[in-house]
Amino acid sequence: MSRIPPIKITPIKLIIPAMFALTLFPVFYKIEAQDLKLPQCQDEEIVNTVVDFFISESVWSAYGESKIKEMINSSIHTANLTLKNSCVPMRRQSGKLYQVDMTIQAFDPDLASYRNQLLRVTEPTIIKEITQKPNHYYALVVDDLPDDILGKTDVYLDPQFLILSDQAEKYTLEHELGHLANAWHDDTSWNSSLSKYLEEYTPDAHKNELHAYARGYNCAGRRTIMSQSSVYYLQLPIYSSPDIFFGDETCGDHEHADNARQLREYARRLKDKMKNNV
Ligand SMILES: [Zn+2]
Numbered sequence: 001m002s003r004i005p006p007i008k009i010t011p012i013k014l015i016i017p018a019m020f021a022l023t024l025f026p027v028f029y030k031i032e033a034q035d036l037k038l039p040q041c042q043d044e045e046i047v048n049t050v051v052d053f054f055i056s057e058s059v060w061s062a063y064g065e066s067k068i069k070e071m072i073n074s075s076i077h078t079a080n081l082t083l084k085n086s087c088v089p090m091r092r093q094s095g096k097l098y099q100v101d102m103t104i105q106a107f108d109p110d111l112a113s114y115r116n117q118l119l120r121v122t123e124p125t126i127i128k129e130i131t132q133k134p135n136h137y138y139a140l141v142v143d144d145l146p147d148d149i150l151g152k153t154d155v156y157l158d159p160q161f162l163i164l165s166d167q168a169e170k171y172t173l174e175h176e177l178g179h180l181a182n183a184w185h186d187d188t189s190w191n192s193s194l195s196k197y198l199e200e201y202t203p204d205a206h207k208n209e210l211h212a213y214a215r216g217y218n219c220a221g222r223r224t225i226m227s228q229s230s231v232y233y234l235q236l237p238i239y240s241s242p243d244i245f246f247g248d249e250t251c252g253d254h255e256h257a258d259n260a261r262q263l264r265e266y267a268r269r270l271k272d273k274m275k276n277n278v
Contacts, residue, residue: 035220035247036085036238036245038244042087045089046089047091049093049135050135050136051139052095052096052139053068054098055068056099056141056142056143057101059166060099068141069097071168072094074170075170075173078237079092080092083263085238086244087264088267102114102118104117104144111152111157114140115140115158131160134274137160138160138161138162139173140164142164143166145167147167149165151164151168155179156206178225178263181263183216184259186217186218186223186228186257187256198210213256214259216229216259219246219250219251222235223236224238224239224257224259226259244260
């Protein structure tokens with residue numbers, strides 16, 4: 001008689017979803033921004049970023065071009081509101097829209113499989129032109145992610161690529177772009193210390209991009225944009241920041257939850273890269 005060994009859940013297994021930066025499906029979202037107290041932002045040059053969207057044929061035929069454009073516009077608007085509220089000198093702009101055949105034969109494809117398929121079916125010069133510009137990103141929209149996943153990134157595989165589910169909320173785009181700037185979930189995500197696992201599993205070449213302050217936060221029973229806490233469902237259009245308050249509660253802290261600072265630093269590095277890229 002054969003025996004099936006018991007499944008052992010180790011902390012190593014818990015990191016897998018964190019590393020691929022999944023965005024889980026919430027029960028509901030709601031903006032209640034009227035009690036947000038925002039800081040006075042420093043006056044500085046704003047860097048523009050562009051996102052090109054690659055829509056799988058099945059999403060295209062299910063929703064149609066005008067509905068897809070409406071969803072993209074709503075996501076871009078929410079992204080810009082979040083950046084502005086958080087004093088991040090960066091803005092998002094939607095770029096070109098493409099329709100792509102994303103028929104993947106693999107069972108449970110991972111982020112790399114989606115990206116490989118996209119590269120296979122797209123004219124190579126299109127992706128090359130995007131990746132040569134440091135302020136450009138490419139977002140793939142599909143309808144076959146697991147039901148509870150709204151978006152995916154892997155900043156170490158490709159810092160300009162993200163996947164969105166057709167079920168994505170208007171917050172998901174900026175959440176995934178946040179990951180590409182090395183902003184992470186609230187530190188207690190996945191029932192464990194995120195910092196420890198990020199440190200352990202981040203390639204050495206990228207360790208200097210991790211900062212203890214680049215974590216999400218929950219304030220007044222609400223989540224900042226990178227928070228993944230399953231306890232709080234209401235979402236705010238802000239990155240965590242000790243300078244932002246909801247009512248009397250601060251929405252971040254200097255040491256452990258200042259994703260707004262992480263994004264500001266990212267935006268400034270991006271501005272420098274673009275000056276050197278010209
Ligand atoms: Zn995430």
